[in-house]
Amino acid sequence: MLAADLAAEFRVSEDTIRRDLREMAAAGLCERVYGGALPLAPSSLTLSQRVAMAPERKAALARASVGFIAPGSTVFLDAGSANLAIAQLIAPELKATIVTNTPLIAAALMEKPEIDLILVGGPLNRAVGAAVGARAQRDIEQLRPDLCILGTCGADADAGLTAIYFEDAEFKRLVASRSRAVLVAVTNDKLGTAAAHAVVGIDAVTTLVLEADAPATYVAAFGTSGTAIVMAEASER
Numbered sequence: 001m002l003a004a005d006l007a008a009e010f011r012v013s014e015d016t017i018r019r020d021l022r023e024m025a026a027a028g029l030c031e032r033v034y035g036g037a038l039p040l041a042p043s044s045l046t047l048s049q050r051v052a053m054a055p056e057r058k059a060a061l062a063r064a065s066v067g068f069i070a071p072g073s074t075v076f077l078d079a080g081s082a083n084l085a086i087a088q089l090i091a092p093e094l095k096a097t098i099v100t101n102t103p104l105i106a107a108a109l110m111e112k113p114e115i116d117l118i119l120v121g122g123p124l125n126r127a128v129g130a131a132v133g134a135r136a137q138r139d140i141e142q143l144r145p146d147l148c149i150l151g152t153c154g155a156d157a158d159a160g161l162t163a164i165y166f167e168d169a170e171f172k173r174l175v176a177s178r179s180r181a182v183l184v185a186v187t188n189d190k191l192g193t194a195a196a197h198a199v200v201g202i203d204a205v206t207t208l209v210l211e212a213d214a215p216a217t218y219v220a221a222f223g224t225s226g227t228a229i230v231m232a233e234a235s236e237r
Helices: 003-010 014-026 047-051 055-068 081-089 103-109 134-140 166-177 216-223
Strands: 031-033 036-038 074-077 096-100 115-119 147-150 154-156 160-163 182-186 197-200 207-210 228-231
Touching: 003 014, 047 081, 055 081, 055 147, 055 182, 055 207, 055 228, 074 081, 081 103, 081 182, 096 103, 103 115, 134 166, 147 166, 160 166, 166 197, 207 216, 216 228
Parallel strands: 074 096, 074 147, 096 115, 147 182, 182 207, 207 228
Antiparallel strands: 031 036, 154 160, 160 197
């Protein structure tokens, strides 16, 4: 929603609209951005809870994403239920180094014999399902991944990628900045939403993987950033 459009619709001043948006944002009803407001990113459940939600959609995103993991490369796999689906689809014969801060993802890779697995350490943030604190950030500073497969709480062409938790946003921003390429697989419910903490702009994302039925308006808006857009095949039901 744009402040100017709302002012015209309700026949009030833009200052009035901005005041109302500030009050709505303070009440947790929306996220304010320059010129208007976005819906809040979906409420965060634990990673284990999110794994059970729309698994067929995440599997479709994973099938479109897993081919970007090149043999011999070093890849960081961030926390996220779609990223867990990617880890599960990695072929057992693929030789690569996978770095993750997420125990559930590490467990999914343990039985893949050709994967060199590095688990980033430190205290576990249960809400995120991963280590994202100072120790994890120090570990990441020793790495230069060829590819970072980043998780996100919200994705919008203007607001960029956002995260619900401050430390998680800080960690994601660091690992993205140290990676040669960044891939993000996004479910439809996160499109056009924003969480409280900025991660990176869409123009910092190399490849954005979207669902087959992602709304065309979002696809077009993301395309103006220069990011490569990959559409997953329709999910299997």
